[in-house]
Amino acid sequence: MKKLLLIRHAKAEKDTNCKDIDRPLKYIGMQDAAFMADRIKEKSLIPQLIVTSPALRTKTTAEIFADHLSLPKSTENKAIYEASQKTLLRVINEFPDEYNFIALVGHNPGISMILSYLTGEAMEVHTSTVALIDFEIDDWASVSKDIGKLVYYSSPNE
Numbered sequence: 001m002k003k004l005l006l007i008r009h010a011k012a013e014k015d016t017n018c019k020d021i022d023r024p025l026k027y028i029g030m031q032d033a034a035f036m037a038d039r040i041k042e043k044s045l046i047p048q049l050i051v052t053s054p055a056l057r058t059k060t061t062a063e064i065f066a067d068h069l070s071l072p073k074s075t076e077n078k079a080i081y082e083a084s085q086k087t088l089l090r091v092i093n094e095f096p097d098e099y100n101f102i103a104l105v106g107h108n109p110g111i112s113m114i115l116s117y118l119t120g121e122a123m124e125v126h127t128s129t130v131a132l133i134d135f136e137i138d139d140w141a142s143v144s145k146d147i148g149k150l151v152y153y154s155s156p157n158e
Contacts, residue, residue, distance in 0.1 A: 002135040002143070004092065004118075005040070005047050005103040007065065008111045011127040012057035021055045021081065032128035032156040033061045037068035039154060045132055047071070047103040051095070053080035055107070061128070062105045080106045085113040095140040102140075118148035129155040 010029030016022075025033070040046070052062035052074045058081075062074035079091050088110050095102050112125040118133055125131065132152035135143055 001100065002137055002140060003047070003101040004133045004135070004143075004148070005045065005101070006111050006115055006125075006131045006133065007036075007061065007103055007105045008108055008125050008127055008129050009053075009055070009058040009061040009105060010064070023055070023057055025057050025060045029057070029127065030060070030064060033064040034068060035156055036128050036130055036154065037065045040130055040152075041069055043152070045130075045152060047101045048099045049096075049101075050074035050103045050105060051077050051080070051091070052105040053083075053107060054078055055081050058105045058107065062103075065103065065105070074105070080104065080110075082107065083110045085110060085117050088114040089117070089143070092143050093141045097139050097141075115150070117145055118143065119150045120146045121150045123150075123153060126155050126157065129153070 010033040011026045012023045013026055046069050050062050052058045054076045079087055115131050116122050133148035134151050135148050
C-alpha cells in the first residue's frame with residue numbers, strides 16, 4: 001500500500017515586490033502550517049519523506065512540517081511549481097518505491113486537481129489543507145485516475 005499526503009502551502013504574502021516564486025509566508029501562514037503539522041502528528045499520519053516545490057512559500061511550509069514531525073529536510077522538485085494535474089501525476093509516478101508514505105507540498109490549482117483526479121472527490125483545498133490518499137498498490141508508477149481513497153482531509157479552519 002502507498003500513502004500520499006497532499007499539502008497545500010500555507011498562506012503567503014500577496015503584495016510583495018518580489019517574483020512569485022520568492023513570495024514568503026505570512027505570519028498566520030506559519031502558524032497554520034505548525035497547527036496542521038501538529039494535527040497530523042497527533043493522528044500519527046507521519047510521512048517518511050516530504051517532496052516540495054522550490055517556491056519559498058512551499059519550502060517554508062515543508063520545513064515547518066519536517067520540523068514538527070521530526071523528519072529530514074524536504075526534497076525539492078522543480079516540476080511541482082505551477083504544475084498541472086498531468087505534471088503532478090508524473091512527479092508522483094516517479095516517487096521512489098522504497099518509501100510507502102510520501103508528502104507532496106504544492107500549489108493550487110494543481111493540488112485540488114490531482115486530489116480530484118486520484119480520488120474522484122472534488123474538494124476545496126485552502127492554504128495549509130492536508131489530504132491523505134491511500135492506494136492499494138505496491139509501486140508509485142501504478143498511481144492513476146480514481147484509484148486512490150481519500151481517508152483524511154483537514155484544514156486549519158475546521
